Amino acid sequence: MSGKLFRNFSFLSATLSFFLLVGIFAILFTYAQEAMQEFGFDFLLSETWEADEDDEGGIFGGYIPIIGTLLSTLIAMTLAVPLAMGIAIFLTEIASDTIGKPVSIAIELLAAIPSIIYGMWGLFYFAPIVQSVFGGNGVGLLTAGMVLAIMVIPFMAAISRDAMNTTPLVLKESAYAMGATKFEVIKDVIMPYSKGGIIGSIILSLGRALGETMAVAFLIGSVMSIPGSITDPTTSIPVLLANNFAEAQDLEMSSMYFLALILFVVSFIIISVAKFYFLGRKVK
Amino acid sequence: MAKDKLVMEIKDFSFTYSGAEEPSLRKINLPVLKNKITAMIGPSGCGKSTLLRAMNRIHDLYPGNKYEGKINLYKEDGTKENILDLKKENDFIKLRQQVGMIFQKPTPFPMSIFDNVAYGLRLSGTKNKSELEGHVEKALKDAAIWKETKDRLKESALGLSGGQQQRLCIARAVALKPRVILFDEPTSALDPLSTGAIEELITELKKELSIMIVTHNMQQASRLSDYTAFMYLGDLAEYNTTEKIFLNPEKKLTEDYITGRFG
Ligand SMILES: Nc1ncnc2c1ncn2[C@@H]1O[C@H](COP(=O)(O)OP(=O)(O)OP(=O)(O)O)[C@@H](O)[C@H]1O
Ligand SMILES: [Mg+2]
Numbered sequence: 001m002s003g004k005l006f007r008n009f010s011f012l013s014a015t016l017s018f019f020l021l022v023g024i025f026a027i028l029f030t031y032a033q034e035a036m037q038e039f040g041f042d043f044l045l046s047e048t049w050e051a052d053e054d055d056e057g058g059i060f061g062g063y064i065p066i067i068g069t070l071l072s073t074l075i076a077m078t079l080a081v082p083l084a085m086g087i088a089i090f091l092t093e094i095a096s097d098t099i100g101k102p103v104s105i106a107i108e109l110l111a112a113i114p115s116i117i118y119g120m121w122g123l124f125y126f127a128p129i130v131q132s133v134f135g136g137n138g139v140g141l142l143t144a145g146m147v148l149a150i151m152v153i154p155f156m157a158a159i160s161r162d163a164m165n166t167t168p169l170v171l172k173e174s175a176y177a178m179g180a181t182k183f184e185v186i187k188d189v190i191m192p193y194s195k196g197g198i199i200g201s202i203i204l205s206l207g208r209a210l211g212e213t214m215a216v217a218f219l220i221g222s223v224m225s226i227p228g229s230i231t232d233p234t235t236s237i238p239v240l241l242a243n244n245f246a247e248a249q250d251l252e253m254s255s256m257y258f259l260a261l262i263l264f265v266v267s268f269i270i271i272s273v274a275k276f277y278f279l280g281r282k283v284k
Numbered sequence: 285m286a287k288d289k290l291v292m293e294i295k296d297f298s299f300t301y302s303g304a305e306e307p308s309l310r311k312i313n314l315p316v317l318k319n320k321i322t323a324m325i326g327p328s329g330c331g332k333s334t335l336l337r338a339m340n341r342i343h344d345l346y347p348g349n350k351y352e353g354k355i356n357l358y359k360e361d362g363t364k365e366n367i368l369d370l371k372k373e374n375d376f377i378k379l380r381q382q383v384g385m386i387f388q389k390p391t392p393f394p395m396s397i398f399d400n401v402a403y404g405l406r407l408s409g410t411k412n413k414s415e416l417e418g419h420v421e422k423a424l425k426d427a428a429i430w431k432e433t434k435d436r437l438k439e440s441a442l443g444l445s446g447g448q449q450q451r452l453c454i455a456r457a458v459a460l461k462p463r464v465i466l467f468d469e470p471t472s473a474l475d476p477l478s479t480g481a482i483e484e485l486i487t488e489l490k491k492e493l494s495i496m497i498v499t500h501n502m503q504q505a506s507r508l509s510d511y512t513a514f515m516y517l518g519d520l521a522e523y524n525t526t527e528k529i530f531l532n533p534e535k536k537l538t539e540d541y542i543t544g545r546f547g
Contacts, residue, residue: 096347173342174391177384178404178456179377188403192394 028261034254035060043258049224049240051252060255062262064224068141068234069263071227072220073209075145076152080209081202083149084156088198089186091157092164104161110154119218122147127219136231144220144236148212152205159204163197164190203274210267213238237263291464291494292316292339292383293364295354299334302348308334311353312520314513316464318358321486321495323505323526326515327541332498335515336466339496340383341367341376357382357463381408384457388469390449392441397433400441400452404460419459426492427455428485447478454485458492465489467497471504483508502542506530514538 035043039060046061087107091100126147127138134142167190175185191198221233222243235243237259248256293316299309309331316322324332334343343349356364357379367379381404393400401420402410410416420437424430429451433444441452450470457465467486471479486495486508499505505512505526512529514522514537522529522538533539540546 168391170387170389171391171393173345174385174387174453175393175403176345177340177342177380178460179381179407180403181373181377184407188395189393195394 025261025264028257028264031254031257032261034251035258038251039255039258043255044262047224047226049255051248056249057251060252062237062255062259064226065235065237065240065259066262067226068220069210069236069238071141071234072144072148072216072236073206075142075230076148076209077202077206079146079149080153080156080205084153084160084201084205085198087153087157088160088164089190091161093182093186093190104158107154107158107161111158114214115151115212116214116218118147118151119215122150122215123218130231134231136229137233139219139221140231140233141220141227142230144216147215147219148209151212151215152209155208156201156205159201160194160198163194163201166197167193199274203271206274207267207271210270211238211263213242217242288320289318290315290356290358291318292358292496293354293356294335294339295356297335297338297351297353297355299331299338299343299352300350301334302346302350306518307350308518309338310518314520314523316494316496317511318494319490319492320510321490321497321508322511322513323509324496324498324513324515325500325502325505325541326521327546328500330515331518332515333468336385336468336496336498339367339464339466340380340385341370342380342385344376377407381460382463384460384462384465386450386453386457386465386467386470389473390446390453392444392449392452394442395440396438397441397444397452398437401456401459403456408460423455423459424452426458426489427451428481428488429455445478447474447481450474450478450482451485454482454489458489462493464494464496467495469498469500472500479504502530502544514541516541 039046043060043062044066045063046059047063048059048061049064050060051058087103091104091107095103122143123139127143130136130143130146131138136142171189171193172185175189180188216236217239220236220239222235222239223233224235224240225233227234241256241260244252244256294312294314297309297312298307300307312335314322314335324335326332337343338351339355351368353368354366355368357367358364370376370379393403395403398420401423402416405416405419410419421430421434424433429448432448433452436443441449444452450473454465454470470486471482474482483504486497489495497505497509499508509526512524512526513520514529514533514535516537522533522535524534529538530542533542
């Protein structure tokens with residue numbers, strides 16, 4: 001009896017999450033209609049975002065925030081993946097318990113800090129450092145990307161570490177017993193064995209970096225211009241949405257739904273491709 | 285017995301795990317004879333694995349263990365070296381290439397069957413493809429698993445059955461042409477048929493190399509081995525030819541153990 005109840009309940013939750021997904025998509029799609037009909041495919045390539053004087057219409061294009069989102073995420077991931085892997089390997093294979101334990105705890109605490117704090121810290125302390133090292137005026141793509149990297153590293157490292165820790169001891173020992181060095185054991189046994197978990201951690205971090213609003217809003221500069229260099233300010237989809245939502249009307253509102261839809265679809269595609277491509281091929 | 289040559293020799297060997305107060309092995313003296321199978325038997329916790337893991341210094345993956353005494357490894361030319369003197373990672377690697385190890389559970393690496401067997405060879409510097417192929421084929425044949433694997437060398441080794449995986453692990457060890465292979469209860473996770481295949485294989489292997497095997501199966505020890513060491517609570521209680529140990533042991537303790545009166 002209770003088994004049946006539980007089955008129904010889990011079935012309900014499972015279908016609910018599916019309908020939620022479809023529902024969100026449908027709403028974004030509906031509200032984006034006006035902009036889609038007005039601008040069509042050109043929306044992706046147009047750099048202008050200007051409302052008319054009377055706030056009724058205007059020209060809206062998503063090129064800059066789309067590029068800004070992709071670039072800041074790319075910078076973040078390029079920095080975060082190798083560093084997070086290095087930390088995870090250090091924690092599982094190299095560090096002694098006396099160093100490993102405190103570092104592990106610190107990593108977990110860092111992963112729990114709300115993003116607005118990273119944004120504030122980034123603006124007041126990190127941006128000036130970036131400015132003095134790389135030039136520019138402090139806020140911009142590079143600063144946003146670097147702080148995004150700092151934000152996702154603890155999370156990525158913690159999950160990868162947990163995945164690497166599941167490698168059975170005898171498997172490592174038998175590689176050592178074949179005359180492997182520590183480096184070879186990491187490369188040939190631990191990494192392939194925990195591949196699924198490592199890729200999972202990267203995908204989740206990627207999703208987080210793509211959609212991050214608060215920290216990026218502080219750091220990317222929030223200006224509608226194409227970044228000419230890596231330190232230039234620009235904007236990103238979530239930042240533009242957060243900044244303009246309060247005043248926007250009609251066509252601008254619809255254009256923002258269009259942007260949200262693009263972000264939704266892009267995240268969805270990246271995550272599904274990564275998931276099916278990598279996790280589906282995991283050795284049986 | 286006098287004509288048999290030594291390949292390894294354990295002398296007054298004591299071992300204490302990191303943080304343990306009492307040694308797990310006390311003053312062990314045990315020869316390992318060339319081209320012979322030496323079985324190690326004894327109740328659980330008596331130190332069989334501990335001794336085996338000292339013989340290729342796998343213990344050294346973990347810090348803080350204490351050794352005393354000597355474990356000599358004899359080279360082809362008759363000279364010997366005390367493996368407890370080794371300090372550098374490079375020396376451990378050379379030792380482990382000469383003294384291979386097979387574990388209780390099969391441990392195929394998450395890669396193809398071919399790459400599993402080629403693994404040790406690649407580590408030790410063999411790059412040439414046709415040379416690798418030749419060695420891999422030979423090792424798989426030596427481990428009596430060539431027929432089952434020759435058409436699926438590129439497939440993941442994790443798709444093999446438990447018994448096949450264990451023979452693959454043996455092939456992987458054999459490919460390095462070690463002088464000694466240490467087996468720690470290699471069949472305790474396998475069905476009788478696979479066990480039979482592995483036993484046959486081990487008997488075949490002794491033509492080429494020397495074998496030390498830990499087992500809880502008295503029939504296996506008596507069927508397979510030439511010499512038997514009986515361990516008890518960290519001591520080597522009795523060592524002799526397998527025939528003598530099983531038919532006419534010197535100690536009451538040994539007799540009680542092999543007749544199943546305890547343990
Ligand atoms: N990593 C370790 N640290 C501390 N003590 C250990 C460790 N491993 C084993 N021991 C102890 O050393 C003794 C010998 O253990 P060992 O594993 O060698 O026994 P064994 O004869 O192989 O037993 P089994 O037949 O159950 O495999 C036991 O008392 C055990 O508790
Ligand atoms: Mg054991």
